[in-house]
Amino acid sequence: MTRLLLLASTALLAAGCTRADEAAPASASAAIQPAPPEVEAMVAPVHGAAATGPNAELAALFEEHDRAELALSPLGKAYRGIKDADYGRWDDYTDAAVERSRQLDQRTLGRLRAGFAAAPLNADDRLSRELFEYGVNRAEGVHPYRKNAYVFDQMNGAQSDGPAFLINIHRVDTVADAEAYVSRLRTMDAFLDQAIAEARAREALGVLPPKWVFPYVVNDARNVTKGAPFGPGPDSALWADFKGKVGKLDAPAAEKTRLLEAGRRALLDDVRPAYARVVALMQEQEKRAGTDDGIWRFKDGAQQYAALLRYYTTTDLSADQVHELGLAQVARIHDEMRGIMTRVGFKGDLPAFFKHMRESRQFYYPNTPAGKQRYLDETQKSYQAVQAKLPQYFGTLPKAALVVKAVEPFREKSAGKAFYQDPTPDGSRPGTYYVNLYDMNDMPATEVEALFCHEGVPGHHLQNAVQAELEGKVPPFRQFGGYTAYGEGWGLYSEKLCKEMGQYTDPYRDFGRLQLELHRAIRLVVDSGLHHKRWSREKAIQYVQNNSADAPGGIVKAIERYVVYPGQATAYMVGKLKIEELRAKAERELGPRFDIRAFHDAVLTTGAVPLEILERNVDAHIAARRGEGSSAN
Secondary structure, three states: OHHHHOOOOOHHHHHOOOOOOOOOOOOHHHOOOOOOHHHHHOOOOOOOOOOOOHHHHHHHHHHHHHHHHHHOOHHHHHHHOOOOOOOOOOOOOOHHHHHHHHHHHHHHHHHHHHHHOOOOOOHHHHHHHHHHHHHHHHHHHHHHHHHHOOOOOOOOOHHHHHHHHHHHOOOOOOHHHHHHHHHHHHOHHHHHHHHHHHHHHHHHOOOOOOOOHHHHHHHHHHHHOOOEOOOOOOEOHHHHHHHHHHHOOOOOHHHHHHHHHHHHHHHHHHHHHHHHHHHHHHHHHHHHOOOOOOHHHOOOHHHHHHHHHHHHHOOOOOHHHHHHHHHHHHHHHHHHHHHHHHHHOOOOOHHHHHHHHHHOHHHOOOOOHHHHHHHHHHHHHHHHHHHHHHHHOOOOOOOOOEEEEEOOOOOOOOOOOEEEEOOOOOOOOOEEEEEOOOOHHHOOHHHHHHHHHHHOOOOHHHHHHHHHOOEOOEOHHHHOOOOHHHHHHHHHHHHHHHHHOOOOOOHHHHHHHHHHHHHHHHHHHHHHHHHOOOOOHHHHHHHHHHHOOOOHHHHHHHHHHHHHOOOHHHHHHHHHHHHHHHHHHHHHHHHHHOOHHHHHHHHHOOOOOOHHHHHHHHHHHHHHHHHHHHHHO
């Protein structure tokens, strides 16, 4: 389901930052190729000791499906920490590749329905069966609109995905790994040329990003080939990364010299010309691009937006309902912010307080290396404080480490303000919280704690790492899958949970928490405004300016994200409200038997699920706790 679950180009690369999904190839020419025909038959029944009963046979089917899906995705293997003969290859980015993945899902679903519809399965296996069917149907719901997605955009376009993958995912532990890195450099031109061809094909269908997107893509593309070995100046991002990884190898100096020369030639002979072609295409298409922002402008845009809302929120909320929910949440949070105004003794109304929080230098670190380091130091401080309290709130804690990193310079201008990348299940790559320190004027110091709580612990790192460590307990598609409303809802819930854990003792930091919550409530308004009510980018920006303390640069970047990610941003608040609703229900119905640790385990230890199934899981948790109480009596 990996290819079908995302509409953007290089979809798996984007997926790796929210739910993570390595021997060099025989030759560089093999780096991009369709999956061999035998992959199509990889979901044949498995025979052997593991397949001895209905449950074992179901587990074997899901394992087979996972192997077949990974066979279609060299990048998916790398995200999992798998190194094999595909380690030097890119994914195939063609309609044929999408169709192979789709047919694989349909064949597995057919076998699931034929062989296990009436099988005597335990509760967890019944859930797995239901979730697999849900996932395939969910992907089918957005499949008709895949050509409306942008191949190149400022968030996860092909121009930055390739370098980000090599820098952050492609590990180099051996000489063979370094040769695989060189292979990917040599064939990045084919990877980008496939994306270029698809961008042209989509333009022929009337699909182009708004005009303002193109300068971002051009800037990112040029950054990749800026500096050594392409020209004067410091090492480019890819050259610095490859040199650093080769330098750490336990290999003879002559071998390292050979590898570095091969990498340098690949950058000059293959990477540079490919990026020149990307820049040329972007400059060409920019001249023909329009200025409207919402997907309503596509012939099937209204149906697409409705499908995307269902996909991301896992609910049947209409665009109008999403908009009204956003307005109601904005009003609620504004009232809570007025309470902060009273605590700090501010004289004036809420818009004046927003202006004070937005413009007063006391709420920002300097836009200098020292200021950026201070932001990272404050993040580490929050990490230590929250980590020490986790056992009081969670029965299950992750084993995977978490590191905090600044977004790499080559993509920091266009990347989001903060995001998370999963660890590998074997621990070879830690979870990573990326914070964008490109412009400290867009990163209020008041938000340090809340951002970390969302992306780190108890947010994405705790949830995603716990899920990745469910090996042997759930099938791979549950261990590595995700639902935006569940995952981002958990992240937003975690921001407030940190308040219970003793964070935000400074009222201005508590305002920062509320500001981030307001940011997610506003998303409901502006996302539906842009894509349903036909708002312009400028109208959306003005709405945020009027109703929040967001930094101006951050406002623009956020609105531009919603333009190229229709519907995705609505899932955060929808998911958070559902988790809070379910917690309130558990507290109310269990009374003194309510245990916050047990509740959080009930939410997290099944892996990601749609919100309706999350509610069912919590109801089962409540019933089980009641039963424990009755037995004790």
